[in-house]
Amino acid sequence: MSRRALLAGLGLGALAVNLSTGASTAVAAEAEAEAAASAAAEAAAAAAAKNGAWANPALGRFPAGGHYGAPRGGASHAGQDVSNSTGTAVHAAAAGTVVRRSWGGGLPGRTGNALVIAHGGNQYTYYGHLSAYRVALNATVTAGQRIADMGATGNVTGPHLHFETHTGSLGSTVNPVGFLAARGVDLSGGWSRIDPGASGATVVVIQRLMTRRGHTLVADGQYGSVSVAAVKRFQSSKGLVADGQVGPATWPALVYTLRQGSSGAHVRALQTALNKRSARLAVDGGFGSVTTSAVRAYQSANRLVADGEAGPVTWRALTG
Structure with missing residues (x-):
């Protein structure tokens, strides 16, 4: 005689069915929770990867047939x-x-x-x-x-x-x-994506630009809660999604067009970005002849218009 038939004979069949159903429900719930936790972990890992540690290796175009797997x-x-x-x-x-x-x-x-x-x-x-x-x-x-x-x-x-x-x-x-x-870099030359938790020179650039925008931040290179909260306020003020990610929507609103004679925290941001690309400038906030030469040298080396003016195209390349 089966166990279920025996239990039924004792009047316990319904209990056995309920226990079996309950166990199946618990297993399903556990599996669903594990799947959700795994998805959350993957999402967190993907966000953490946009941490400012990577940069675009070169500017140019993708030629026909030059893609991965061709x-x-x-x-x-x-x-x-x-x-x-x-x-x-x-x-x-x-x-x-x-x-x-x-x-x-x-x-x-x-x-x-x-x-x-x-x-x-x-x-x-x-x-x-x-x-x-x-x-x-x-x-x-x-x-x-x-x-x-x-x-x-x-x-x-x-x-x-x-x-x-x-x-x-x-x-x-x-x-x-x-x-x-996945690491916040557009190899085709677009704006970078920097997420909360990032660190490094590009975060310093963000902090100095934010300071110029009226959100005074310590330029410590750590994109922590204070800097993230300031960026979210800035995004809200510009009608952007206030997610704290500095990406293609936020960068254009954050940068300035700078030229010789400019001065301030936004110039320090520019000098920091140029130094990340090997310029070796004094970060003094003054856009003088030395910084102008560095901008032109960077533009020329990367085949941009070498006019010495740091506009959106130059900023996009520098921060990419």
């Missing part, structure tokens, strides 16, 4: 190409150590002068077809630092940066466009 004679393209003229600045996508500086970067199927940077946590970036190196092997670099010049060395049809992202191990590539987007 067919390459029986293989697939391992990175994203960014086309521009020879000599265009190439920047470190994040802080790290130069572990390869050689033809092809020591990786199979690659040609041309290349650099590989190790960023820790089994993450690497690859920069290929370079015309010139600006850092040495084993050098320690910072996010946004100029490390090389774009070129056409190796097997190419024209000058461009071949950019790869590796995660898990060197040689295990992932789509660099998605990889950087």
Whole structure:
């Protein structure tokens, strides 16, 4: 006789069914709670990744067929190409150590002068077809630092940066466009996205711009509760979504068009952004001839209009 039949004979069948149903409901509820917790953790991790630690490695356009996964004679393209003229600045996508500086970067199927940077946590970036190196092997670099010049060395049809992202191990590539987007960087050249909890030079830029906007903040590079609350108030005042993320909607409202003769916290913000891109300026808040020269040099190296005026296009490139 089955257990249920025995229980039914004792008048306990309904109880057994109820216990079984209750157990199933509890298991389902637990599974649902675990799924919700997992989704929340993934969302938190995605937000935490937009932490200001990454930067756009080069400005240019995406050429046809230069995308990740494009067919390459029986293989697939391992990175994203960014086309521009020879000599265009190439920047470190994040802080790290130069572990390869050689033809092809020591990786199979690659040609041309290349650099590989190790960023820790089994993450690497690859920069290929370079015309010139600006850092040495084993050098320690910072996010946004100029490390090389774009070129056409190796097997190419024209000058461009071949950019790869590796995660898990060197040689295990992932789509660099998605990889950087998850970290708040638009490889195609758009505004960056900086979330609460971020830190670093780009946060200092935000804090100094906010101070100029009347929300006096300590420029400590920590995007904590005080800075986030100030940004939310600023967003509300501009009719923007007050989510605390400094992204494509907030940056244009936050930056100023600056030129020689300007002075104040917004100029300090500009000087900080230029220094992240290797300008080495004194952050004194005065837009004099030295800062003008630095703006022109940055614009020229990145193939922007070199007029010495820091407008939205220059700010977008600097903070990207």
